Amino acid sequence: MKEPVTPEEQEIIARQLGRPPRALRAVAHRCPCGQPDVVQTSPRLEDGTPFPTLYYLTCPRANAAASRLESTGRMREWQAELAEDPELAARYRAAHEAYLAERDALGELPTRATAGGMPDRVKCLHALAAHALAAGPGVNPIGDRAVAEMGEWWASGPCARPEGEA
Template identity: 85%
Template sequence: MSSPAPPSPPVTADERAVIARQLGRPPRALVGVAHRCPCGQPDVVETAPRLEDGTPFPTLYYLTCPRATAAASRLESAGRMREWQDELATDPELAAGYRAAHESYLATRDDRDVLPTRATAGGMPDRVKCLHALAGHALAAGPGVNPIGDRAVAEMGEWWAAGPCAHPSPDDPEDVR
């Protein structure tokens, strides 16, 4: 079994404000910033396996940058999930890498808290269901851990190229989502 990833660094008040601006709401079960986009802002957060009220929340890594989210949505709309799903059925090496990504994800989440069911993320290990979750995992875990997530990130383009998507102050005139 894969060893769990170290916990994400704690979230500062400024980061929490940026994440809330990115999401358009306060973040839930926020644990830390799991990845920063090249513009320096958070683009993936780590969430606790349970919400504040104890409800299981199996999404460990959550894509927060609205530009990155839009890029993942465009890939989904273009049919990439279906294409990669079909490829999983015919490419044993891709399927093995995807299964290993699933085990890595579960090991990290289980290290934080074991949920009553071992729900998947993004459809892993047998389906390609949510490129947002898979891209978030790939960005948080680093290249080479999640082959489908890596593909999604590569095809999402440079979502950060226009600069930060959100700023700590809601009154900042340069806040663009």
């Protein structure tokens, strides 16, 4: 469920990212610690520049977990599996079409860009995990795998505390 971003959450997201968020529309997923870990963004930045990333992983711990997976070669393994498993490839293509339909409903871009490499490649586990968290289990099979293998990034508590909290 997409929820409006409160001023306090916008502040937390800025601390998570280390900069003010751009094209922010909504909180698309909350970490089990309660803070936003995925946001939904507009298809265009404030100045009109196309911004094809509909879902953005904001939690630095989740980002680090996705980066660790990428460094172990999981993208290559899953890419190879896509070429060998027509059912997986069909589900991944359906995830891509669902992603584009949702993004296009907010505003069409001049080109129908890919999301995390979809539908033919596994390119960015950060984008795929963000989509899987925002869409819920069963929508993006590669994103679901990434989320499952990222571990419990939230286990040590919130990654960004509200202003004034230790």
